Amino acid sequence: MEFWHQFIAIFISLFVITDPFGNIGIFLSITDGDDEAYRRKQALKGSIYSFVLMFVFFIGGTYIMHFFGITLDGIRIGGGLIVSRIGFSLLSPKEEDSHSEDEKDESKKKSDISFCPLALPLIAGPGALAVVIAASAKIGSEAGNAMWFSYATISLAIAAVSFLTWLCLRHSGLLLRLLGVNGMNAITRIMGFLLICIAIQMMITGSEQLLHSWGLIADDAHHAFSKATKSFAF
Structure with missing residues (x-):
């Protein structure tokens, strides 16, 4: 039961953030004029690259945080801000997105778009990387078999998202x-709404933990909050 809960929580979060449906239009635009074989090759390579990126940041998330002196609360709050911005942009798809016409034109001139801009930043963008780093940091507080179980579960979720993206x-x-x-x-607007909800929960959790560490939230209230949000994947 724990496996499926953790798997589904990470899978849904990453699927919404990577937004494969929202990237379809951009993918078709930057491969306009190319044959179907080229598109399929780029789709496969881009999905593999995005899996590798998310997996590397997931496995190395704790080390990245320690190197830069970043706390889990900082990742949650900062990641929540990034994810919320992405969510609001998806709610207004008619507005000019972060991918300018110049960027798209430059992509069309490339013979291989699978890594940039397809894998990074379209699929495995800052929001997705922030989520896997936060998940990695949370797993770092576990011990023994539970830690390895969580690593395996979330790795499978990342692989599943990459496969569906492909x-x-x-x-x-x-x-x-x-x-x-x-x-x-x-679909893009629904994804945007879900992203905003995920982002708000990330920021609430990070803020509560931070305020408790400062002594501004009582232990009883903190324990009650931690119990209520225990199932939150990151």
Whole structure:
């Protein structure tokens, strides 16, 4: 039961943040004029690169935090701010996004777009990397078999998200025809709303832990909050 809860929590969070459906339009735009074989190759390589990026930041998350002197609360609050910005941008897809026309034009000139901009920053962007680092830091407080179990569970979740991302990009043309522009926009807005909820929870959890460490929240209230949010993946 614990496996499925942790797996689903991380899987949903990463799937929403990486937003494969929202990236379909951008992927088709920067591969406009290319044949289907090229698109499929770029989709596969981009998904593999994004998995490697998220996995490396997940495994090395604790070391990254220690090197820069960043606390888990700082990651939660900072990551929450990044994720919330992404969420609000998805709620207004008609507004100019972070990928300018110049960036898209430059991408079209590249012979290989799988790493940049596809894997980074479209799929494994700052929001996704912040989430896996936070998950890594939380696992660092565990011990023994529980720690290794969590590492394996979240690694599988990252792999599952990367696989679904590959499927979405590989069949991007078909999905766009089936869902249409309005359908894609509707899914994007739903993703944006869920992202904002995840971001707020990250910031609430980080702020509560920080205030408790400063002695501004009583132990009883802190324990009650920790119990209520125990299932929160990061």
